[in-house]
Amino acid sequence: MKKVQSLRNAVMVSLLAGTTLVWGGTAFAQEDLQEFALEDMVVTASRVPTQKVDTPADISVITKEEIADQNYASASDALRAIPGVNVLGSGAKGSSMGQDKILLNGDERVLVLVDGRRMNLGSSGNSSADWLPPVNAIERIEVLKGGGSALYGTDAVGGVINVIMKKGSDIGNHVTVKAAGGSWNAEQYAISASGSNDSGLGLIVSATKERRGEYKFKNANGKSQMMKNSGYDDTGVIVKLDQKVGEDNRIGVNFEHINAEGGSPFGYSKWGTTDSHKRISNNVALRYDWNESSDEKGYVQVYKNY
Template identity: 45%
Template sequence: MSTSVVWGTTAFAAEKTPEYFLDTMVVTATRTPVEAFKTNANVSVITSKEIKERHYSDLSEALRMVPGVYIGNYAPAGYDNSNALKINGADEIVVLVDGVKINNVSNRVSAVMLKNMDNVDRIEVLKGSASTLYGSDAKGGVINIITKKPEKISTYFRVDGGSNSVTNYYMGQSGKEKDWSWDANVSRNLSGDFKDGDGITTPSSSKSTSTNFKITKKLSDKHELTATYDSYKADYKYTALWEPALKNGKVDNQNYKFILNSNFDGNTTNVLSFVNLDNDTDFNAYKTKTNTKRITDQLSTQLGNHLLTAGFEFSHDKVITFNGKKMMNRAFFLQDQFDITDQLKLTAGVRHDNNSGFGKHTTPSANLGYTFNN
């Protein structure tokens, strides 16, 4: 078993037993909660404590600290079309927010889209193929951004800044009242020309606005419904050594999601989600406009030493700027986590995809993990 977890803090004190945080619960590797140390997978976790202590201003800054994750761009201005996000050298990566896939039809998710980290509880980074559970888009890995669950009413306003004429404005409110909870925030992010260590100035600028809203209603003891809206709009300019003329770009991305979580008897859970993604980019007069609609359902149940997870995913993609080209994908997956003994665990699964453009594909997987001691 290969497990790599970014620990929140590991304390070593004289004449005291070292304290290891091995009980962090993660969900990305198996689509069900499991201790990070026992996932049979290579998972790194960025906690909200680390985000606060290290002052990460956006998702890209946080991911740069994870071994095996590469992020590159032409300039700090936020030239979205050049943002390269790779895990172990592969750019086939699925990005989730609260377990819901937000990749668009071209499998691109901007690493700078998440500009406000105040409502992030943790970020799980699964390094290695997860195609059985998440499809061929996940050959490189999976990034799952898990947002906080409000416990009390709080409001904030914050301003920070730095080099390259960077100024960031943040404001938001979160709260919980009886069966309702909510979290709303907006950020305005500005940056200017970039000056490197040799004093060379690269003309660039970026003006972006991020808006995030989440509301949850507890329907009963067994069911709760969450609705979210996320928007990222940006205007930017950039130059490169081989492209001295100033280039322009615009981004207008937004999505909304509905998630129904059900916990029937403590041993059986179901998650039903719907997401609509609208992506509109204009890079130096090269326009791309797409729409993605995706429905996913996942049922998990504990049967003795077996934790069975089954589900389906249906997606409808439309490339509006390419004569309204449409594509559909239907997928079914099944996974069994079998505790052979207290130390030996077998995880096996299979996924079948039927794509209107690429045909039918079946992806099996299996891994065996052995825990020598705690």
């Protein structure tokens, strides 16, 4: 079958943290992240393009139209709307690793992919919902609930979260601006701009800023008390450049920066003793896709997650 042949012909190169180089032997990520115009076409369940109606696995798809219509503030909010998906938090957003862990049907062994890049930590195998791209840069999210270890490895026993980002050469000239506010001096700002030209060159720039001060609660005596380290200040920037090569090929460069400052408001040892945290992520990727509109499609990618 052509779909089986396409998987065999596919090649993937991954450079993880500058130390690991992997060739086709780890093809479990090869065709996971392909984009399609048809909303009923999915790739996560079988790693090849399949009509959703013909897919035996339990898979849900969140489109960019649904994200816009529901006005989701983050990818976490969009994921929480899917039955069986739970994003664990401590009751307050912060930057402590594991504080916003993703569970599928109660299992935390969930593989998170963004444009073919594994976002799970090599040390623990976990991933955080806070590490997902901003919603204004997301084309679609595919959620495979249930065992995916046969196709993706042991870190996908609970399922797979497959995030596909937009391409500037596909969406053309477009600018989106968003601002919101809330309790405890909460502020949220987002701007996304894209552009393309007749030669097939596309650019997407997305920037987000989200912060909130420490909040108050009533203690056992009924008095208002400040929750230490419950505030946060997060900044994210994504720059994605892609160029069509011929009629059916594409080369792209992607850079992501996240600067998150916050804390663990409920502490690790006892109530009231918490630490503040700062996390900086700088991820870069270079990718080449060929035969994008055919069954014999594939890509090669080099990336580094810091």
